[in-house]
Amino acid sequence: MDIRLISSGDEAACNDFHNRLYRHHRTMSQWRWEFADNTYGQTPIPFAFAKVDDKIVGTQAFIPIRMIDRDGVYWTAKSEATLVDPDYRGQRLFEKMYELLFRYAEEHEFSYVWGFTPAIKAFTRLEFTVPGVTQQLFMPFSSRSVTAMLGKLPRDRPGGARDRIKAATLRAGITAARMASAVSIALTSRKLPSGLEIRTMQEPDAQAGNCCKRFIEQWGGTTIYRDSNYLRWRLFENPYVKSVVRAIYEGDELLGWTAYTLGDDGLGYLVDMLISCDESRYKPSSLIRILLLEAVLGTRNMGATGIRGWRVNQHPFDRLVCREARKVGFYHIKRGHSVVLYNCPAQRVRAGYGKFDDWYISRIYTEGVLS
Amino acid sequence: MMTTAPVEYVRAQITNHARLFFTEPAARLLQSDAIRFLTYAEAVAMRGRQIVIPVDLPVPPVPELPWQVQFNGTVLTLWNRAPHPDGDHWRAIPNETAPVWYQHVSGTLMPSWNLFGNTFDLLTFGEEQRLSQRDHHDRFAAAFSPRLERGLLEVPAVNETVALVVAAVVAMSHTGQPSFTLDCLSGPPVVVLSHDCDALLGNDFWTQSVRLYRFIQSLVRLRLPRLSNLWWLARNAVTPRRFYFDNATGMIDIERCFGYTSTFYLLNGSGGRFGARSPFSVIPQLLEHIPPSWDIGIHYNYDTFLNQDRFAAQLEQLQEVVSHQFVSGRAHYLKFDPFRSFSFLQQFGIYVDESSGWADYVGYRNGIAGCFQAYDTEKQLPLDIWEVPMVIMEAALIKQHGADAVNFVERQLQHLSCIGGALTILVHPGQFFNPEHRQMLGIYHELLKVCRRMGAITHTARSLVDQLRR
Secondary structure, three states, rough: EEEEEEOOHHHHHHHHHHHHHHHHOOOOOHHHHHHHHOOOOOOOOEEEEEEEEOEEEEEEEEEEEEEEOHHHHHEEEEEEEEEEEEHHOOHHHHHHHHHHHHHHHOOOOOOEEEEEEEHHHHHOOOOOOOEEOEEEEEEOOOOOHHHHHHHOOOOOOOHHHHHHHHHHHHHHHHHHHHHHHHHHHHOOOOOOOEEEEEEEEEOOOOOHHHHHHHHHHHOOOOEEEOOHHHHHHHHHHOOOOEEEEOOOEEOEEEEEEEEEEEEEOOOEEEEEEEEEEOOOOOHHHHHHHHHHHHHHHHHHHHOOOEEEEEEEEHHHHHHHHHHHHHHHHHHEEEOOEEEEEEOOOOOOOOOOOOHHHHOOOHHHHHOOOOO | OOOOHHHHHHHHHHHHHHHEEEHHHHHHHHHOOEEEEEEEEEEEEEOOEEEEEOOOOOOOOOOOOOOEEOOOOOOEEEEEEEEOOOOEEEEEEOOOOOOOOEOOOOEEEEEEEEEHHHHHHHHOOOHHOOHHHHHOOOOOHHHHHHHOOOOOOOOOHHHHHHHHHHHHHHHHOOOOOOOOOOOOOOOOOEEEEEEOOOOOOOHHHHHHHHHHHHHHHHHHOOOOOOOOOOHHHHHHHHHHOOOOHHHHHHHHHHHHHHOOOEEEEEEEOEOOOOOEEEOOHHHHHHHHHOOOOOEEEEEEHHHHHOOOOHHHHHHHHHHOOOOOOOOOEEHHHHHOOOHHHHHHHHOOOOOOEEOOOOOOOOOOOOOOOOOOOEEEEOEEEEEEEEEOOOOOHHHHHHHHHHHHHHHHHHHHHHHHHHHOOOOOEOHHHHHHHOOOHHHHHOHHHEEEEEEEEHHEEEEOOOHHHHHHHO
8 A cells, every 4th residue: 555645647546536435526627726726835735645556545635724823824734635435444544644744744834733524533533632613604595595504514314204304394494584584684784884895806905914914913813814815715716616705995904804605505605704903993893794794695696595604613703703693684503513623743832722712713714615 | 603702701700710719720720721612513623631612502491401420529410411422432431321521532521511501601691581580579580490490509500510620620631531539629618698787676667567467467367366476566666676786796796706707788778668677877886896807788779779879879878887988789689680780780889799699599590609700791791790699598598498407508518518619698687586587596506507517618708709809
């Protein structure tokens, strides 16, 4: 068995392996965007694979992501492409591929490795912690959103009478819920305070990185460093689905943005939300409300059956977004996937990471496809 | 005796098409001496490694029985067979029953179908010249086309022709034998998206009247009325932008998510049942939402048809709110005369038109998925105005294909990905996502997903044509 980092010429086989096991049609340009042409720009890329007799039997990769805390910008990695051929399970392939990647993380001074997964056991064996669970903010626009939501939320048992009853109950509940949400939206003022302007970003704004720095100064903790390069890669050049970025400005100064999109399942997705207004005369809550409304109306006009976002932990901005979202008509559903986190031992403990509640996490952390 | 103008015209259109959808060397080969347009007698007499295309074969008013051939992973449809040259020195390729080429032992290749006649006839609206039938809007409906009975309206015949010629000319230059594959000679399929902004508000007099009429009509006929008509009447009275103006902005956003762009054709001028349904004041508001990479064109009002004063007035009003000159457009209700409208539109600076399509049918009115130069058949001159025929209009798509609509588009794109071409899709804002038209819900999203899955790239009609005019 050959376990090593990917080199030129191995890409197509690794992508084929993914498509074969998941029955997906991921293109090579999507693969390249995700693993090779991301913002890291270093070779070799952190993509490990296991091969037996010219056959790929396992993959495990990192997507290097820069994060920011009050001490500055640092590299982390999102765990991605975790996949082992069922015929080769029990042979510690996952661990062996991770050995390579942990070494890579050490050499390249990554501070954390993180990810989202329903399969936490494999990760806890590698000393990952499970500090939290992604929860949902959800607003239905149509009862058809039930189908999509049922497909997304972890099921107790696949198919069967239980699911049907659940669907019927959900449909009835969602009809009532969407009417209540519609009333909330109607009652939410759409008037923009004077001095503020909302624009669609046609290109990533060069102020984005600075805005992100100010965000950390205002709210503390740590989050993905969303400079214009990152936004371009993650939101504007995403070959799976791009996002609409609506930004809020005071004069020409960028105060924050919301990013939203329409998933293949017909649901709208609140991909990101970020506000930095410490030096401005506007209340963060009112700016958040304005941007939430932009995302709600924007996805609704795109024909979404509902909109969903994440609510993850007790970071003050996450809490505030959740509070305002509920005012606008979102519902908080406490179900989702586990967050797994590995603190790279060679790195010093970052100021932003005392506890998991210091992490501000939005759906932008999914880094690729939305699901 | 045929003049050289039609020959030059057809050669230019084939070359232009190749420039858009094939590699540059392949397009260059089409302009070379490797292809010659001759009379049938001259073509039969030619010898040596070259493609000879007869230009004097008559085009029958009703297409002769078509046949199909395998090519580059898809199936092509040919019709109007060219006579097999006499003698043992010519053989049919790939076979006598479904031939594509006749080849002389010296290497000369001749198409087995009336390549020149069919192409010229399709691009110059031959059927419409020969037939006088028109519908109550004075349009040539798909039902009048003799191609309908033969099942040829959904055949992009010009694209298939160019693909066959490109494959043959490139292979001939190497091996002396025609090829039936393109081997990376063609690019990805192109999708040309557009939106006719007929109604941007749902509370206009005519839309509301229709709803009320439908409700009352049921009562008069002692049938149970559809209360939804009253619901939509009331709902759009309170929120007139919902499912109309809001849909236009939603379409921009959804296209942005897919990395696609489109053209918005703006309708203004006279109101009325066949006129502009929304007040002009809504147009500047819509313009604020249209990003710079999207295109804006004029949707020629119904009553401006060949009327200089009215057309000028409509254009002038639009120019008050748009700084750049309008160069592209489509006729409202597709009310358009292929023999008079092109030169008429040219006078107003329009050089891209998307009117050549059918309101009642999804198909290739000119047998082309792409664009071509208009041709003045009287003066025998190509005009500097280009037609990008409309292939798919959402309402016709659903009416014709129902639940299979998205699969139909996928099949068309799959076909075009094998032969090169641009599929045009028109979706009205009022139909994009409107629960009043339930069968339309989600259709545009599904279509865009298919386009992405097929690797389609996007162009607006104007950007497609500008590539050729440069």
